[in-house]
Amino acid sequence: SSSTDETATETATETVAEETAVEEEVVAEDAAAAVTADDSNCAAPENYCIGLVTDTGKVDDKSFNQAAWEGTLLAAEKLGAFTKYVETTDPKDYANNISQFATKNYDTIVTVGFLMAEATTAAAAEFPNVNFIGVDQFQGAPIPNVAGLVFAEDKAGYAAGYLAGLMTKTNKIGTALGTDTVPPVKLFGEGFKKGALDANPEAEVTLVYHEPNNAFNDPEWGAAESRKQLDQGADIIFAAGGNTGNGGLIEIAKDPGAGTTVFCIGVDIDQYFTVPQAQKCLLTSAEKKLVAGTEELVLLSADGALPSGNFFGQTGIAPFHDTEAAVPADVQAKLAEILEGLQAGTIDTGCPACLDN
Amino acid sequence: MAMSKIGEVVLEARGLTKRFPGVIANEDVSLKVRSGEIVALLGENGAGKSTLVKMIYGLYTPDEGEIFVKGERVKFHSSRDAIKAGIGMVHQHFQLVPVFTVAENVILGDEPRRWPFVNMKKARDEVARLAEQYGLQVDVDAKVQDIPVGAQQRVEILKALYRKADILIMDEPTAVLTPQETNELLKVMRGFADSGVAVIFITHKLREVLTVADTIEVLRGGKSVGTTTPGESDQASLAQMMVGRSVLLTVDRTPSKPGEVVLDVAGLTADNNIGLEALRGINLQVRAGEIVGIAGVEGNGQRELVEALTGLRPSTSEKFTIAGLDAAGKSPHDIHEMGVGHVPEDREKDGLVGPYSVADNLVLNRFDEAEFATRGVRNRAAVATLARGLVEQFDVRTPSIETTVESLSGGNKQKVVIARELAADPQLLIASQPTRGVDVGSIEFIHSQIVAARDRGAAVLLVSAELDEVLGLSDRVQVMYDGRLLAELPGEEADRDRIGRLMAGGDA
Amino acid sequence: MSVTDPSKTDLGFSDPDPQRGGPLGRLPSIVLPIASVLIAFAVGGLLIWLQGVNPFYAYWVMFSTALGTPEGLLRVMEKSTPLILTGLAVTVGLRAGLFNIGAQGQLLAGAIGAAWAGYAFTMPLAFHIPFAMAFGMLCGAAWASIAGVLRAYRSVSEVITTIMLNSIAIALVDYLASKPFKEPDQPISRTPEIAETAALPNFGAIPTGFVLAILVALFFGWFLMRTTSGFRFNTVGLNSNAARYAGISVKRTIILAMAVSGALAGLGGAIETLGVTGRFEPAFNAGLGFDGITIALLARANPIAAIPAAILVGTLRSGAAALQFETGIEPEVVDVILALTLLFVAAPIVGRFLFRKRNIKTTRVTSGWGS
Amino acid sequence: MNARWAYILGGFIIAGIIVSYAMDANRTESVLSFSLRYAVPLILAAMVGIICERSGVINIGIEGQMLMSAFAGFFGAALTGNLIAGAMIGVGTGMIMGAFLAVGSVTWKMDQIIAGTIINILATGLTSFFYAQGYVLPGVMPTVAVPLLKDIPLLGPVLFNNGLYTYAAILIAVILWVLLFKTIWGLRTRSVGEKPSASDTSGINVPRTRFINVTLAGGIAGLAGAYLAIEAAGTFERGFTAGRGFTALAIMIFGAWNPLGAMFAAIFFGLTQGVASQLQSDAVFEIPPQFVNMLPYVLTIVLLAAVSGRVSPPAAVGKPYEKD
């Protein structure tokens, strides 16, 4: 169930998941008239081909796989390139899934998720003429044909936490997170906590992680845990962990105070679009600009200017949308200041040292 | 018998045929039963008796033939239809739900109701009243699994009566009863007939047939071989009709020549499954070359005694030796190694593995002995050789030694167990109900094998609820009552009356 | 031969006519599963066709990439290896009357155990591989034994305990891989790479693990049919009362069977670590244990039949990626095909149709809650 | 589970709750609410297991039945724009899945565990294959507070201020208990699960009883699925039943195949989950969250080991009925 439609690609610039309601299309090929019709002759210089390999999970996961795919589609459209994806079902297939593209002479291959780092590096060595973009893959020693798209999740978490710290009336802030054994989740969580406490030293911030089993696919737990924390007086909850977190967002939106006294914060991408049910309570999302980052890197790659090594994608927080009115101007101003500080690197988020505890 | 009360034909079967894969269980069988009449069905194991009555009760559909009830042609699709037509059946294998109470079992399928609830009070009253009326004593609130088999049998009969059956089928109802219980049941049966009920009675015990039946139908190999009456026949002639040859009905044996003490037990105690004391200090000796019989009503500790002696049940004792070796606290495996053979009372549940071949069942407790396995690998040729010999020697009727044992008839299953236990040439044979549910021909054979084992010098402990069997085989008889062994009587002097009184807990 | 052949009697494929003898009589046991697979593919093809793709082309892509190239074959073999072993793990349990749902947890125990034995020690190759493998098996066996002991001594259904132990194992290996066994100086929860001396080599183009798994399956086919211990397993599984009467210690057999079952799953995990992934990484072993249940049931608890069943599953899973690459059909179609295959193998419908007989006896593989 | 042990355990839990309530009322209430909420799908799924097993059929496919119904229920609600319609579509789908198990295990006399496994695999495959994004539920099911009762301290907010599904789950458990142990249907159903040949000879149609019960039980699995998608999570995701169908089987056994026992077992399991997450958020001890998260499973095993050995499944469960 790929979500690739012309209409979608056109409007997807800001609205990551707007197109998700669109009819399913069987084949993951871009149907736009301008682009190369198929991948039978990717070797030809006039045909540009971009492949994407998802991490275990689907391309419509409302999360990082989907975002990377959106970015790829945007770039492909600008380039008039052909693009398609393969979904990984078994991590042991990473290498094979990558080489399916490489042997077909794809020009750029996007691999999604930090677990695929090794397979990507290996493929890069085997196929030196192909450019690789590793989403969420930190590069130790730079390899010429690999660019790692990485994010300082702790910064996004910090900003969201800072906002929560300023906004809370009950001085209780909650979280419902995926498992802490996945570094980005932990970075988001720890950054969030530090930000909230820096903004509001009186606040109480609880970090609750799901068990590793089904960590990102247990929306009922996310919902129940969020509800519990609301019952215990929390008025802002950071629900971060794929579908688990989404369940939390949806639950919080059901609260009678949603959008006025109770707020939720999403993660990764602007969840205003990916979880429309949560629009009422969604204060913001701790964003890593995956779509933009992927798009930018693919374009650079096509330009022959792949920045090898680490490419730091933008982090930040999503617009307030429906809750804008609830955020006082001084809070907005303070937040802008914090975001600037984060960008400039003058604010200590406590991470990545936070990973070690 | 009381021919005067016999009335109209209420049930008639004409030319019934029923085939199962590979067997014709019934072939062109006809039967007529009148109201007030007791018709006895006789036949060897596998002759087709149960099949015939199951067709009448709607459990099987005949392949050919017709059934008439009270003159009307009927076609039953299930037992529900048969019940509606006034037919009741007491099954060979109890059809009771063990975890239900007596009352629940009786009313099942025809519950007094206060919609949608079961009217339990009415049910209990009704069952108690029925029990009273027919003299079938039961505790309506007891769970069936907690009451003795005799009482379970009464529950089965109550079930049929509760449904107001005027045609009552009883498939081997006496197989598990004590002599006293059997006599009671025969009286009850006579009472039914006198009140106009037509009764079909299946049994392997010729004495019962001659006592109670008005008409006797004999089946052999699925076919009718004749109809007779008690007046025209005796045990020997009936046995001949059933088997097709003459049968020895009494055990032919010479006086015993007891040798060394093989089994020596003193002060043996053990608990039953629900933790109550079942053995209250058993003292028992069995010598080589003698058969010691233990008579008693079931449920007085016989099962626990046998299990304690074979290592299956934890026990305490002052002394427990087998051939001079200490056997206390040993595992079933160890006890077997000490030369003990054991014929368990429930062959299906405990004695055999149904889906295994006859051959494998014949070595079930010896498969890992040197003869049948080398360094943990089974020697299948040796097993086959042994099996062929035993099948031949014990006359096990089976298509081949590879046939699964579950497809054999009851008598042949029992022969497999007996063959297995005797083939190891045990020093001590513990046989529990060795001929339960087995036809006369097989009983004769099994008895002769047990005596032969004794004559070869084996010590034999025979536990049986069948008084005739105990008296006929044993050199010495002990009576078990309430977890104790009461008196010891030499085989020849033991008389039925005295033992009967002891079994009921009275003084000798 | 005289001795019960379990594949013929209790656990064989549905035999349309048990009376029929000779070579034809055995035919259905091969024909039936093949027919079932074919029909399942036909129905799966319908699903593919509904998505606008030519099913013949789709299947051709799937099989030609999975089986038609050396790399494809290698991957099929690699994928089938743990599946054979977890299938066997479930099979051995079933034969002793135990339903081991915990192959997943046992496999994880074996995988992380082998990883630790593989990276934390230095020793010569001749010792290191067997040591790491044996240690993985031991971990799997120990993990399964918890369920075995509780079943034998406390009558706790192994179905519950193995379900619970799966969840515990997942949490436990996650902890181990993220704390004590974690590879230092990198963010991912995973163990260090195993030493070269512990890495399983390939036999030419064939992974050693695959050969090993097939040998183990053949061994268990023989073990269950020919050995005294196998006889004990079968006896306890078919009638534990009779087993007790025959002097077999039921408790001991249950614990042993559970431990063997766990060791097999553990071996599957160990081979994954030593032969494929080279280290332990929690996400890398997902789902293998659960596929084991499917395989054991497909193989009707016959160890030898577990080999083709596992290869079928391995091939489908391996071909699924190519299927999506070439046609855009989602890999989940494989689950549908597997479910249908299982349905047609186990249900009497295909047999009835093929052999035009009404009285097909369906056979039981499992024994309820093992009680 | 042995009754004496159940009382002792129950006593301890109630004492613990009271002490905790005295210390922090709000926290106790919220943890208990969490537990009940977590228990709802488990209660419903355990009832499915109980009905099936009491009739002599193992249902290992509850997980798949829930997943399929959650899928149908969610998309049904989204497409019809009506939550009740969605729930009904979910229940209907559950019944179809129940009927599938019934055909396999009763009509075809297949190995019951295989039949259930097929449901699980099929549900995983189909719901994933046909998954589509971007559908949203048309609204939110209201929470219904029971007047008066809701003001009882502790019990009121926990028990009497819930969604309809929660009341339904509790009601179904109680009604099922009455049905099983007091009514004609119950007597017959239990006889069919214990000794089908006795039922048959008493004129009860064994296959029909099993067929109907297994199908109806599927409807309850459907309700559980609808609850998960429409109420609890507010969304459908691939595989999001997350093993609850299997946990429910454990709970069914824990509750000794008794609807009320299973209901309490499910709430107890929910309680261990609630306590586990509360321990994390309070961060009272420095234990890795993985260990805290293991707590419910470890506790279940330990408790079963401590108290078990007294209950056994319905005697005929797992065995297709053949007249002999």
Ligand SMILES: Nc1ncnc2c1ncn2[C@@H]1O[C@H](COP(=O)(O)OP(=O)(O)OP(=O)(O)O)[C@@H](O)[C@H]1O
């Ligand atoms: N359901 C069945 N399927 C196949 N064969 C059967 C079935 N029921 C009975 N038979 C076979 O039919 C024949 C007659 O069996 P039946 O039970 O009627 O004998 P019986 O006279 O009642 O014997 P017994 O004295 O042992 O009870 C036997 O060969 C038996 O194996």
Ligand SMILES: Nc1ncnc2c1ncn2[C@@H]1O[C@H](COP(=O)(O)OP(=O)(O)OP(=O)(O)O)[C@@H](O)[C@H]1O
């Ligand atoms: N499950 C069991 N129940 C009862 N006895 C057993 C069991 N397993 C083994 N034994 C007995 O314990 C002894 C040693 O056990 P071991 O595991 O070495 O047996 P084995 O090698 O498989 O069998 P064998 O002794 O036939 O070679 C043997 O006497 C064997 O019969």
Ligand SMILES: [Mg+2]
């Ligand atoms: Mg009979």
Ligand SMILES: [Mg+2]
């Ligand atoms: Mg040995």
